[in-house]
Amino acid sequence: MRTSASPAAAARYVLAGIRLALGWIFLWAFLDKLFGFGFATPSARAWINGGSPTSGFLGSAKGPFSGFYHAIAGTAGADVLFMGALLAVGVALMLGVGMWLAAAGGALLTVMMWTAVLPPASNPFLDEHLVYAAVLIVLALLGAGNTVGLGRVWAALPLVRRAPWLR
Numbered sequence: 001m002r003t004s005a006s007p008a009a010a011a012r013y014v015l016a017g018i019r020l021a022l023g024w025i026f027l028w029a030f031l032d033k034l035f036g037f038g039f040a041t042p043s044a045r046a047w048i049n050g051g052s053p054t055s056g057f058l059g060s061a062k063g064p065f066s067g068f069y070h071a072i073a074g075t076a077g078a079d080v081l082f083m084g085a086l087l088a089v090g091v092a093l094m095l096g097v098g099m100w101l102a103a104a105g106g107a108l109l110t111v112m113m114w115t116a117v118l119p120p121a122s123n124p125f126l127d128e129h130l131v132y133a134a135v136l137i138v139l140a141l142l143g144a145g146n147t148v149g150l151g152r153v154w155a156a157l158p159l160v161r162r163a164p165w166l167r
């Protein structure tokens with residue numbers, strides 16, 4: 001059965017769906033750590049209740065970078081940077097704006113999270129953190145913010161036209 005939709009159009013919508021799903025992963029991590037909805041973060045350990053969004057994960061880091069992560073685990077600077085990155089990447093992906101910045105920031109964040117779990121538990125090298133980093137780059141390269149997103153509107157803003165790296 002042949003449809004009128006081209007494979008390229010279908011691919012754009014699949015990429016938009018992946019962008020939205022990945023955006024929700026980042027945004028949900030932010031919201032759960034902020035409010036402690038009880039999924040990954042219990043209410044008592046929520047950031048708004050005085051908990052630290054980095055102390056548990058970074059405090060249990062292993063591998064060659066564990067000393068670095070243990071030193072910054074639970075510090076105000078690490079907490080603010082981590083939560084800011086989760087929020088910024090999540091919102092940018094959900095809206096389809098600032099895809100280059102979201103890809104760079106999200107890839108950096110996920111690669112750093114990968115280095116905190118070396119070696120990964122289920123594979124000698126590869127885990128979802130590296131896959132997320134690669135997918136973020138692909139989404140930016142292929143303009144995934146333009147379909148079911150505000151990417152075109154964002155790109156037309158005078159500031160963004162003058163500084164294309166903001167796309």
